[in-house]
Amino acid sequence: MKKCVDTCNKLGVQIVLSMKECIYLDNAATTKVMDEVSDAAVYAMTEAYGNPSSLHRLGIDAERLISYSKKQIMAALGVSQDQGEIIFTSGATEGNNTAIFGITETYGKRRKRVVTTTVEHPSVEKAFQRLEEKGFEVVRVSPDENGEITADALVSAVDGNTCLVSAMLVNNENGYILPIGEAFQKIKKRYPDCFTHCDCVQGFEKIPVSQKKLFADIITLSGHKIHAPKGIGAMFIKKGVRLTPLMVGGGQQKGVRSGTEPVPMIYAFGKAVEVLSGNLSERYSHADEINAYAREKLSGIGAVILSEETASPYILSIAVPNIRSETMLHFLEERNIFVSSGSACSKGKTSDVPTEFKVPEKYLDSIIRLSFSYETSLNDIDALAEAVSDGMKNLAKIRK
């Protein structure tokens, strides 16, 4: 660790050692890797370092670590081996692209209609833009006047010519939970040939995610949102669904995702799933308590709560009236409190998602996203509320 810290210091990366003192409320952007998870990665890098395709013992050991991780993910999704495959990817961006292009290339020669929503992550939205350029008819379902996407709205966007419907389970900007199970069940009943894909990145290991209840043919997941490293993701692909791969090569992972499997990342992902699956409901209750407390404290000092009561408790979107998101973000950063202005993926670029969810225009520049983990404490929320309150006074003075 020492040599690595020296390099970080040379690069100006100062946070390595002081991280323990910070209040990290940006867990929807990424999470800190758990100790047992980094131990797993190190073990696979230094001990079980074989290539899983090798026929000798080291290769077989590496393959065993992959099988372990697949089993963990299958168990977490409530599926058995005969129901489908787990394919590892570099993350959910690759997973979403593989699902959307993979389905449409295989099955979209004649069926040219594809359905999604207007609140998806860019890795879905931009894939649909590309489909549009290729001549697909893209239907995007928007939240209604109450900011809700109903199952019926999704169902009625689908017709007999629809090849794919892709919608997220939990929105990454405000935690809104879409009625995916109800929508996909109805879609599958009426249009059994239409494929269903769900981006479960912000739901997995946070709220119960059951493949059966979601009626999803494909599910995409990301490791770094659940205390595993960045650069690893997974897809569940239902048996019989044929995806045209994005990349060709050595034919690993049944040819769906060629390239030597990153065993350390895969093993780490599996370990995170194992640990978190053991305490999902305790962590949910904890996040619920933190969320309720944050709502009360922050609305008490004049912040506006934007996330619905029924949203995932792990994400809380607020607006601090009249203070620009980035100004508040940096004010909080000076106190070692780390939050996000909307979604981290857009980095400075404004997102259309709040407008889609009917956030009043006057709040659009003032949105802050708070996102919690099992490590977040009530004291963290006290410190946050105090800092936001100070920010409201000081930053208002600057404006005058």
Ligand code: PMP
């Ligand atoms: N979908 C959603 C809902 C996300 O929040 C994210 C990450 N911001 C992604 C997809 C992309 O995941 P990854 O960073 O693993 O590519």
